[in-house]
Structure formats: C-alpha cells, structure tokens
Amino acid sequence: MIPRDIASYLKNLSFKYPVVTMTGPRQSGKTTLVRHLFDDKPYVNMEHIETRQYAQSDPIGFLNRYSDGAVIDEIQRAPDLLSYIQVIVDEQQKNGMFILTGSSQFKLMVNLSQSLAGRSALLCLLPFSIHELQARYSELDYVDYIYRGFYPRIYDHDLTPTTALSDYFETYVERDIRQLSRIQNLMLFQKFVRLCAGRIGQLLNTANLSNDIGVSHTTIREWISLLQTSYILFLLEPYHGNIRKRLVKSPKLYFYDVGFASFLLGIENRSQIETHPLRGNLFENLALMEVLKYRYNxxxxxxxxxYRDSNGNEIDIFFSIAQHLLPIEVKSGETITNSFFNNFKNVSKVISKFPYGKALIYGGDRYDVQNNTQILNIHHIHPYLSGIEKQ
Known part of the structure; x- marks a missing residue:
C-alpha cells in the first residue's frame, strides 16, 4: 500500500471529533485508507443492497449493532442514517466513533450540514499525488502522469490507463449518473463530457457548449454541477480583489484527474501527448491538481x-496565504525563455507586493531562482509550498 499524505491528519481528527467524514471521487482510495487506519472498527458498505435496505428500514436497529461506532462506506446511499448518528454521538460524547466516506459531494454536504454540523470533521481524498507516488515511481515524468492519471487501481494493478479509464467512465455513467440525475440521453451526456475535456484550462462558456451539444443553457449548467458533485470537473474561480481592473467573471474548467481528461481526448499512449495541441493545458491541469492535493492532503x-483582466493579462494560479497572494505560472516547455515571465511583470503593475515571491512551474528539471522567481518542476511543488507556508 502506497502511504497517503492525508493519513496522519485523518487519524488525528478522529481523536478530536466524534465523526470524521471523507469525501472524494470513486476509486480514489478512501475505502482502502479508512479500513487500514481503523482496522479495529467494524466495516459497513452502503453499496451492499441488503445492508442498505436494513439501514433504511430500521436505522435504530441497524446502528445498535455498532454501539461503539463503525466505518460506514458510501454513506450518501443512506443519508437518513446521519440524523440517527447525531443522536448517538450526542449521547455518548466520545470522539472517533464513526468514520464515514462518500463519493457524492453535494448530496453528502447538504446532509452533513443538516445533521452533523459541528460534530464531523470533513476531509477530501483525491487520487494519488505526485508527492505520494514519486518514492516508488521515480522514473515517471510529467508526460507519464498526464497519460496515466492518478487513480490508485492503475498503479496497484499495473493496468493499461486507456482500458482502466474507459471502464471507469462506463461505470461512472451507468451507476453514478443514474443515481444522481434523470438524464434521458446518456450518449449525449457522454459527448458533453468529452467536449469538456477539449476545453480544459479554458474559461467556461456554457453558451458555446449549449450550441455544440444542442441542449439548453439550463441543461448545461445542470450537467456541469453534476460533474462537480461527482468529482469529475473542477472549476477554478477567478480572483476578485479590490483592484482597479475589469476582471473576468467566468471560472476555468479543469478535471480532478488529468489522466481521465487525456482518455476523453482520445489519447492512447504517452507519445501522443508530446505532440498534442492541448499538451500545455493538460500540464496546467496536472500542476493545478498537485497544488490542490497539497492543500487537501x-x-x-x-x-x-x-487572475485574468480585460486586457488578457493572466496568472494561472493565485495561492492565498492569509491576506497575501503567491502568483504561480505554469508552462509545459522545457526551455525557459523571457516570455515565461511576462505575466508576472504585467500583474505586478496592478498588485505591487508579493511578499512570498513568485513561482514558475515548468516542464524541465531546474530548481533555482531567475528574475526574482522560483523555478521548479512538478516534483518540487509539495516541498516548495511546504517551505513557503513555514515562512
């Protein structure tokens, strides 16, 4: 088992809260992790039909079987249990009783806020990070990661990414989508997901998607929300600071797993990535998710x-540290040129102070400073951010 960075935080929170809830995509490793860390607790899977029916028909009787708590997997499949769990933890006043997992972000969050507000710590486990993989897979470069993605099964069982991600897509559409929505035309929805991959790293334009698919703007917004809820799409919101510039209001579209995006683009081997017109966008997605995983883990x-203003000036990532911003630019090129620093110069005319410096993530191997900017590659992201936050 590849150690997960989030493990120590999960274990620590179980000593401080009666309930700890872990969300994340299907097959991100939630079940493996919680069963490993809490192997002294009984395990219950709400995907099991008979178990779920028992929990739904007799929640008190069901929970009486677990008077000292349990690990309950896919809790969103039996959301009414949360109210009964609230009663138990309020009565017993013990920490670490229940460890819950769920794969439906919105549905689970709504039920948690209604039933377990203040009683449950909430964590999110995404698929592997580069930081978690590099000790065992030091030979992999960023092209490998873009092709493979980060779902644990691909690494644990040495699966061919194209086959594994195709199965994942079919399972996701056939099971999760049918549970979460009443989409009538699944083939049209599949086409929509693939079109989203073609817009990776770009501003979300629902009108454009609506025209290309032939459905209403409302339907597109519902489908976008559905993909966010099930941890497929990640929307990066624009910075809205108090500055005298017209800033864009639309989010940028990314995928939680860059390998899944590559599969949707029809990429079947790593050599196709090296010449793909969206290589830069895929690399940007890779870097963004590594920064996000650093936080979540x-x-x-x-x-x-x-950041993007009406003049087209842009910073790929603003990393907030208290009231300050760390601007991060992402370039897939392996040769650093002066043009890599242009956006830093432009944004510095609007925001004059960056006390934590600036960072450039690129496709090469350097780790040094140029033009008052920290140069790093994808393998340096975790230690670099850790050092920044300790300043």
Missing part, C-alpha cells in the same frame, strides 16, 4: 484562484 480547504 493536509486537511485544508483549497485557497486557489486565477
């Missing part, structure tokens, strides 16, 4: 945005 909420 430390039990923190994401603090990311991007």
């Amino acid at each position: 430390r039990g923190l909420k994401h603090n990311l945005s991007f």
